[in-house]
Amino acid sequence: MKKSSFWVLATLAAVFIIGCQNQRAPAEQAVAAAESALTNIRDAATRYAPDQLQAVDAQLNGVKDSLAKGDYKGVMAAMPALNTAISNLKDTATAKQQEAQAASEKAKDAWGPLSSDVPKMVDAISSRVDILSKSHHLPKGVTKDTLAAAKSGLDSMKSAWSDASNAATSGDYTTAVSKGQAVKDQASQIMQSLGMKS
């Protein structure tokens, strides 16, 4: 009786070990495939869906922990959810990347007229400020404070425009347009204050 029990237990142990070994390779392959899929989208995900990436990383780490502990059944059970999460992450990152590219193209189009207009506005204001600075009196509606504000505004506009141009040069048209439009608005306001608009 004792002898037969031993063999039964030994057989069960062997079956268990073989069973585990049979699950190990698929589990390792599944984790490797998931890691590879995540690596392929990591750059885009880091930029466009960082929070979602963090959650997927945590999910992957959990699966890798299970693998390290030999819980191959647990690994295989967790893989569908992990693969779905990676797939969703890819979809989100791709969609946001496309949105960003579309916005960048739109900004690039807007930068063209802006880059032409603003320097001309600044030139016109600069010329008027130079002349008014030589005037013994100021025209109706323009005060010394207005002129002083225009002078300091010119300096800040030139600095901000330089930042906008640098952003455009580096390909960041969204920032370029944002900063450039702010300069244009300021220039328009100064022109109004100096009576340069009818």
Add this chain to the structure above:
Amino acid sequence: MADDKTPAGDNPYTQIHVVQSGDTLSKIAQKYYGDASLYPKIFQANRDVLSDPNKISPGQKLRIP
């Protein structure tokens, strides 16, 4: 009287004055700069259409730098 239209090729943001009957460059300088003595600035900016600062004609479009 100010006008938004600009001569071709000009800075579109340079102000334009359409000469009215009775205008002189001094009067225009007084209007835009508060100082009639600055009329040469307007004359210089419009040398392509003005040969004499004392001769301007109604309807002419002058740049006001």
